[in-house]
Amino acid sequence: MIAPNTPRATYRFQFHKDFTFADAEALVPYLDDLGISHLYASPITTARSGSTHGYDVVDPTRINPELGGEPAFRSLVAALRTRGMGVIIDIVPNHMGVAGGENAWWNDVLARGQASDFARYFDIDWREKLVLPILGDPLAETLASDALKVEQVDGRYVLEAYGEHRLPIRDEDQATAATDDIAALHHHQHYRLESWRVANDELNWRRFFTINDLAGLRAEDSVVFDATHALYFRLYAEGLIDGVRVDHVDGLTDPAGYCRQLRARLDAIERPADAPPGPAYIVVEKILADGEPLSTDWGVDGTSGYDFMEQVTALLHAPAGAEPLAQLWADVSGRSADFAPEELRARQELLAWQFDAQHRRCVEAFVALARSAPECDGFTAGMLHRAIERLLWVFPVYRTYGTGDAAPASDAAIRDTVRQRVARFVPPGEGAVVDQILDWLAGGGPGDAALAADAVRRFQQLSAPIAAKAVEDTAFYRYGRLLSRNDVGFDAARMSLPIGEFHAAMIGRARDWPAAMLATATHDHKRGEDVRARLAVLSEVPGLWLGRVEHWLALAAPFAERVDPADTYMLLQTLFGAWPERLSASDADGLSAYAERVVAWQEKALREAKLRSSWEAPDEAYETHCHDVARALLSPDRSRAFLDDMVAFVVQIAPVADANSLAQVVLRYTVPGVPDLYQGTEAADLSLVDPDNRRPVDYARLRKAADVDTPNKMAIIQRLLRLRRKHPALFATGDYTPIAVTGLRSDQVLAFERSNSRTTLRCVVALRCAERYLDNVEGRTWWGDTVLGSGEAVADILAEQSVFIDVFDPSSA
Template sequence: MRTPVSTYRLQIRPSFTLQDAAELTGYLKDLGVDWVYVSPILTAEEGSDHGYDVTDPSTVDPSRGGPEGLEALSKAARKEGLGVLADIVPNHMGVASPGQNAWWWQLLKEGRSSKYAEAFDVDWDFGGGRIRIPVLGGDDDLDQLRIVDGELHFYDHRFPLADGTWTEGDSPQDVHNRQHYELVGWRRADAELNYRRFFAVNTLAGVRVEVPWVFDEAHQEIVRWFREELVDGLRIDHPDGLADPEGYLARLKEATGGAYLLVEKILEPGEKLPETFQCEGTTGYDALADVDRLFVDPAAEEFLDDLDARLRDEAEPANYQVMIHGTKRRIADGILRSEILRLSRLVQETSALPRLDVADALAEIICWFPVYRTYLPYGQEILEESIEHAAKHRPELAGVLEGLRPLLLDTTGELARRFQQTSGMVMAKGVEDTAFFRYTRLGTLTEVGADPTEFAVSPGEFHQRMARRQAELPLSMTTLSTHDTKRSEDARARISVISESVPEWELFLGTVQDLTPIPDGPLSALIWQAIAGAWPADRSRLQVYALKAAREAGNSTNWTDPNLEFERHLAAAVDSVFDVPEVGAALENFVAELEPYGTSNSLSAKLVQLTMPGVPDVYQGTEFRDGSLTDPDNRRPVDFQARIDALAELDGGARPARTNEAAKLLVVSRALRLRRDRPELFGGYQPVAATGAAAAHVVAFSRGADAPGAVTVATRLPKALERNGGWRDTAVDLPAKSRDELTGTTFDAGPVPLATLLEHYPVALLVPVD
């Protein structure tokens, strides 16, 4: 098995094709990258910028470069010595436009008799033998149906007609009533849908890859990539949605000849991948959380909690556990109600338990889950504990919960399997997409895969976690930014400085709230932190982010029934940054207060991530400072030419100031090159001791195993460091004579003053020399 030393993620789309990626391989090699990593490239919904709505798994998307584009990228990568990692989407397919998806079209045309009835996850009996398609505004919209060229049309939507179900002169409504599908109002999807989706996205229909022929047909093109040596590894999207993740990974490992596999699996603190999973690790959200918390000042927790309570106009700050129980119930009883009811129908098939109580009890168990899903029998204790918590919280359901226990633990039953598929949906929508926009004391903490109640991580705790990572998952990915992160690494690095600047943050927030109030205290904290983290940013980017954040939070407005008056106030607050001089000046002053320390955090976090145990990924463009917010903001085009030119200047001998954008490029390129060219320096993990008055402000480690290895030294809590008098007598004890890859300066073994070591940059990357 070929494995990567590092990866570089590129978002492939019609405006940046596989051919464009091929043109970048020379730059990626120069940067120090080992593998190029591409977003989904199978044919997707026309116009899709992300590619996760695959409509034809048998072809590489022509709009993304087609098979010739993949061949061009692979050839260019091989020429530069790079591997290729591809993102694939086994859990679902895009069905927004049935005419673009041959599988879905045939299913709608032929119904239960279709070959693809086994491929999609449909509860036919619940739909009266028909698939419910939630595209109408309301049932009155059936009057807008038309028969056009032998198809049923609803505005721009096209649907097939079953053979023999229509003749000239039939009304469109009568023809519709004879089909294997039923067009229904979109609001009915919450409780009445009868096909499995990706989360609550009606246009992404779940696929049953656990069926052998479905796996084969869905992976025929992917297997070809390995047979023809076009691709070296895969990133598997959302494995928690699969019926049998363990079996799927085993099958995929075999089909790809034992290739390198990563799963987009969110591990909660302390959670581990099942040992039976045949993959090399995760996509790195767990690593992101560990790195971020190194740069958060634990002393700020009490003060930010107090501010949070005041913003909520309550005596106490938000209780996160109570909050996520409520947000998960909101999801289970709302947009994912149809999934809960499907589980309850399965219970009714084998039990006389009351149907509504069963649905209530199932939702309650899921809402007590501390993880996305269990993989029975692995994780049985988690399920048992969640049932116990549900019984204590809802004693009136104790009998029903006890009746459900053996059914949910029965690994041979459909209920247990579907329950596991459903729990991750509720977790993702209730926590990531709701609570993370409500729990706002510090935006750094509410990132995908993190537990925001863990406020900070000490260097000692970080060292313990990295030693475990080296021992257990040395080939797992590490990351700081992805296409799914809610704030880029640099936005979070700046926001983390708020933990060292609580009085300044309170003053700034109070000023802007007085001048242009957002009538939702917790949301105001979220929005203004995001604006400060992203600044400078244009008006449209901030408006799109603010509206999405408010609707996801769902407290003052939401997606389905927006509060237009609240949204007017919100938009006015964002506009005030550009239109009200006092607000613009307050923001500029606050950002200026954060910026030097945010830059220090950015360089430090990046060097730690690139040199810690695991396979580091660089998300496209983030070798420069990038203040992106949640998607689609984090998928904007990248100016690669600027980065190519800046790297050439660095390689020509330029030494950027620590505040220069190229300083991050220096850190990224030198760390990636060293990992690729000197792998023997990265075989272990040992903390490097620091002594002196400011020892708490440094994190340092050696990657050596049996011999001296690369040493990383990074600054933490830089504002407090400066406030307390700088490094003073603080030193690190270098295990060998070393040269700093960033400055070229050589240092003898033994204690080295940090004031000297970190004279030019807040970080050092040291290599042993003779």
């Protein structure tokens, strides 16, 4: 059964000081007209001043005043409730923002050390002072330059660094702080200031990935859980929210235990009579690897949709493009044609660099565990270091879910895969060490139980960020076979998903996760859904693309002499994929604006790749060369031939790209699950990675477009949302049955039915039909003898269109 709180369809808003609750309230009629049932909000708790995303929470007990505070939130909810709509909020249990001096809990820890009531809140190794890597130079140089001073703020003395950082001083030192030697004063504190460059090696507290401004929280501690979730429980109890999306659930010590506790606490709350009754709607931000299931016993409704985004995007790609596009990439770049070497190298580099401190502390935990077990006599620290290192090189998922004394059965297949993958890297005679670590991850093995829990926790909280940073935030920016296959939660090694596998995944969704989210655009995506849809066309026409690339590289050559060909080639893919609608080769202002968007993407891509530049040590000269190429190619005065050819190619493949776009839309709104619409993507989503995908949305333009009865993307969304509103039970609980397809084009048609006891939906979608559009083949000729299992000719259904949706409801016949 689907609970009353389960959304019919969500709309994601990114809140910040320039888009507040009041702005959202003004758009409630628009959302209602679209057919949205629930507003899906980015974090609403108090974040660092000026935050553009809300994930750097500094006070989880208050609604962010920059967004309008609780009064404005209540007003927004009232407007939604008047129209029978609800709210889902994004919550951040894994970490808090600790920069800028705005986090009172963190400040208390700095002032009082382990004596602070909040010391238990953060994942800190208190065997030494808390390391604060905030200085621009080593401490000695900072002291010598007088960049560290004592100032008085609100009647208390603080240490001020560079006029920017203000750090609490112990109570014991307040009386003499103004006259003490600053070096001695610093020595007495509970923290140790260091250069930001030592963070990777010296940090002794868990941060979020590699971000020193975000400190990990110990949500497994009941006191911490209660303090950080009290606001959410109150909002749910008052009927102001209907559920939550849990950010980065894999960062927690025990995700399964956390989710079960969250479910129990929310469902034990008595709701007001005028609010939809429980159970609460709970989804988790979880990256699932190929073939990795989400455990059905966590008490959640599913994921926030990255897995569907991967599945539907892969479905659009043609398998035949994999080899020629890989060869083209290798020929142009001089790099590996395959993704695996790029992933391995990135994992090795980041583990030895950005995660060195966390890696060493993980090894220390296993050394302590091994020393508590006589059976492990002979396991040296070096052996354990090598074993952990090599396991993390090849780990196929974000993490496993053991607790030191137990592990879910689903982890067994993961450990088997790891054991096979790691074999070629294990030094002779050290296989037993690897096996022992895998046994500990399985909840078995000898040694002290508390030490086992700590060691397993540290491994699992290291494997997740290694996967995220090495794969998605490094290798995806290095490997350029086809950029539409490099996105959050994607398997870049796989070009395409067979129709049969897609059907199997949807049958599984209907059975296990009928209320999981379905996303194709998010605040985290690297390329908008319609950028991916356009780039996917290249997998069907690699020969045509090769000719274009050779021509464009020749035209770019005079500007790109000092730029790595790999970077130029990824630039060309980006220019093509994100080319704005109706941008002409003579529109100087439009081209200039596009160039600045591309340059911003370029800077981030180069620094994330960490090959020719990085965030830690930007090579601004090289970045400038790359930016010059982008700006030159987008200048009508300097590159008219390139621009004319680019525009012609975008126009040429537009019908295929549009068909891909509509296929994504139709599947998102018809397969089992809750479709999410990311802000503004009801129109063409040709965005790039953040901050480009978080640009202000022109809702005045969208409202006008919504009133125009034309067969575009928005019109399809409106039609499908109206169907979902008219037939909620069908979409919420209806089964999913593939429709057999036979004949000439059977591998280019996806057809299925959704049905319940009363109503049946039939959906037919054309896939990978570039040849039809590019050669202008008449629909009936193209489909030939292709028929559905019922005997109906596909040519009768898709002769003039690429998607078909039909609902039969006997009660309305």
